[in-house]
Amino acid sequence: SMALEACKKNNSSPSAPTVDFTIDISTSQYTALQKNGGYVYYNSDSIIIARDGSGNFVALYDVCPHAGCTVQVNGSSRFTCPCHGSAFDESGNVITGPATSGVKKYNTSLSGNQLRIYG
Ligand code: FES
Secondary structure (H helix, E strand, O other), rough: OOOOOOOOOOOOOOOOOEEEEEEEOHHHHHHHHHHOEEEEEEHHEEEEEEEOOOOOOEEEEEEEOOOOOEEEOOOOOOOEOOOOOOOEHHHHHHHEOOOOOOOOEEEEEEEEOOOEEEE
16 A cells, blocks of 8 residues: 555655755744744745744754655654654654654744844
């Protein structure tokens, strides 16, 4: 089946891009980042940008290394894949498979309302 084929392709998703961009978190499309626990997708580079329970920003490549589904935020410091249940921590490391490798974590720095994501 399609699903079984997908599962055989563990860790074959495209590699995460190198990026350097800045978003203004005061603009309407990023208001979710003004609250702890909020998150947005930066779709042009497949990056999920989240604010954890302590207010820290976390930016991870959001393509699951298992079979390519989009990783979601699930709780304030945990990222999960809706397809087969893989989970990743704030550093992008695998907590729960079937993924056997992590996702790239990007650097973040905030200056005023300007959030830079790079790495
Ligand atoms: Fe299978 Fe993410 S695609 S766990």
